[in-house]
Amino acid sequence: MARYIGQRLIYMVITLFLIATISFILMKFLPGTPLSAADKLSPEQREIILESYGLNDPIPVQYGKYLIGLVQGDLGISFQFDNRPVTSILGEGIPASAQLGIQALLLGTILGVALGLLSAVYHNGFTDYASTVVAVLGTSIPSFIFAGVMQYFIAVKLGWLPVAFWDGFEYTILPTIALAIFPLATCARFVRTEMIEVLNQDYITTARAKGLTGTTVVFKHGIRNALIPLITVLGPLAVSLLTGTLVIEQIFSVPGIGQQFVSSVVTNDFPVIMGTTLFFAVVFIAMILIIDILYGIIDPRIRISGGK
Amino acid sequence: MENKKQFDQKLFKRVDRTNEQSDNIVRESRTLLQDAFRSLRKNVFVMIAVVVLLVIVLMSIFAPIFSDYTTREQDLNRSLLGPRIPVLENISWLGLDGMESKTFNGNNVETAKQKASLQYKNEDFISFDIVSEGNGTPNSAEVEATYNKYAASGYENEYFYFGTDRLGRDLWTRTWDGTRVSLLIAVVAALIDLVIGVLYGGIAAYYGGKVDNIMMRFLEIVIGIPNLVVVILMILILEPGLWAIIIALTITGWTSMARIVRGEILKLKGQEFVLAARTLGAPDKRLILRHLIPNVMGLIIVNTMFSIPSAIFFESFLSFIGLGLPSPAASLGTLINDGFAALQTTPSILVFPAVIISLIMIGFNILGDGVRDAFDPRLNKK
DSSP: HHHHHHHHHHHHHHHHHHHHHHHHHHHHHHSSSSTTOOTSHHHHHHHHHHHHHTSSOOOOHHHHHHHHHHHTOOOOOOEEOOOOOOHHHHHHHHHHHHHHHHHHHHHHHHHHHHHHHHHHHHTSHHHHHHHHHHHHHHHHSOOHHHHHIIIIIIIIOOOOOOOOOOSSHHHHHHHHHHHHHHHHHHHHHHHHHHHHHHHSSHHHHHHHOOOOOOHHIIIIIIHHHHHHHHHHHHHHHHHHHHHHHHHHHTTTTTSSHHHHHHHHHHOOOHHHHHHHHHHHHHHHHHHHHHHHHHHHHHHHHHHHHHHO | TTTTOOOOOOGGOOOOHHHHHHHOOOOOOOOOOHHHHHHHHHHHHHHHHHHHHHHHHHHHHHHHHHHOOOOOOOOGGGGTTOOOOGGGGGGGGGGBBSEEEEEEEEHHHHHHHHHHHHHOOGGGGEEEEEEEOOOSSSTTTEEEEEEHHHHHHHHHTTTOOOOTTTTBBBBHHHHHHHHHHHHHHHHHHHHHHHHHHHHHHHHHHOOOHHHHHHHHHHHHHHHHHHHHHHHHHHHHSSOOOOHHHHHHHHHHHHHHHHHHHHHHHHHHTTTTHHHHHHHTTTTTHHIIIIIHHHHHHHHHHHHHHHHHHHHHHHHHHHHHTSSOOTOOOHHHHHHHHHHHHHTTTTTHHHHHHHHHHHHHHHHHHHHHHHHHHHGGGGGOOO
């Protein structure tokens, strides 16, 4: 196990290094400097500014400085937000995005698991068909369409909840639901299949034959075993949530990283784009790593067969 | 034993079956593909999905050709007209008559009507429906004003089936044209993924050993890079456009196909029929083309079926965050993005592309599920 984690950590570092290098090269390829638009500067002033930002150094030196900065957690300075460091801009966006993401993941998995269990227990009944329809729609229809529909009917037409912005819990409800639908549908689908399989196993029949009640069988024998594989889906789900936040934050004007990212794309604020991209990469990779390790710990069968 | 029936022996005729005859194959033997098609055709949901997808594909090809308008012809006189479709315009609740209705409140009916007149350019084309007369208290009276925008802007004889956008471009033409662009991006991206993935996975698995090891280490690193990040970086350096999106989508998209194909071919390679073919002296080319590829065909098709909707989603997602096709080109993503900009005032702009993208996604997902079940031998009951 330790060797496996070590191996994964090395891969993680290599991947991050590659992403950092690629983004550095791209930044150098992009036309113009931060001073392209500042015509009024005399050549001397220009020189001083370029010098002070280290933009006159040869490229390898700049690359070295950039990597050292990265290791120390310095992502450069934003073009559009008054020379503020990218890290502080990111720091401002993280709370809102994190809150939204965690709420959506909780809501989605809890409801999804419940729905999946219900449809497995009442296999081929009305609940099952209803939840299958929900699952197909939820996994197919893009989250921004749900967001638009809810925003129009619940917020604009009925006025029950605020249309957009970020000012207290009621502002988080609509974006959370919009984000939660995909994980909800995916969990429901996955748990249903797993649970049906588990409920057909011999040990469930044994438990029933021993005279245990239906609820005991479902809750004590069934659910525990059906939920273990769910951990494998959680990783990709969390990743899809990150993608979703980019769009959902835009629609509901949530001041999170996603919105900052989109606005920096529009204004060509490359340091912020690169910083956010790197941040996303770290979150993605760390999440997948944690989930893989968790899975190995929880399910001993994986450790024996797959893990070294 | 009493109710054992007595049959007349003459009713029966002896059939002479020789050994040769019993070896005859009466029915045509079916390949895996034919088998899969048979069970697919029995699946009602899949057939509905196929019909819906076919209709959308045909419309996306032919609707722009037969349309009276072009995708980029602008005319501010006809901006933001509502959807209006012949025949259907007579069914009022569908809202396809190109009329704009809104309720106005006032102290009495007159003030409410005045408010309505201020809202619309030409008051001759407003017709009123009085909802409540009011009793003089503020905003107690309510009138529903219906504004004939088509007549007011001099287009009473024209039909913009899906309405027009802010710049007066015909949304019917733009929506179907955009659908075609989105489908094209998705299909081309899925096909490129297929070719690269099958080749990469096939070569790695077939040659095995060191080749496999190196190729897989590289693949692991590529998979480790989140595709969102790569896609965004690629779009930033490439010129925005169709190919930028396709390249961005394929640069990470092929990995899942490569992994699946490698795993499957590794499994097949160890089986006896491959050994038999090799013993008979089949060259590599024949082994790969005739023995291995046909056996992984099902998996390849299923995987492609699922990669098309995810490519469509990613394309619209990119348009949404401002990295999509540059204007005036349209794709479902850019149309939905435009629709969101006008959501509060004219939601109809969002409705049509949103419905079409949803239908495409649902259709491909149902089709993908159906194809997966059809190719799964464990589910092959009959």
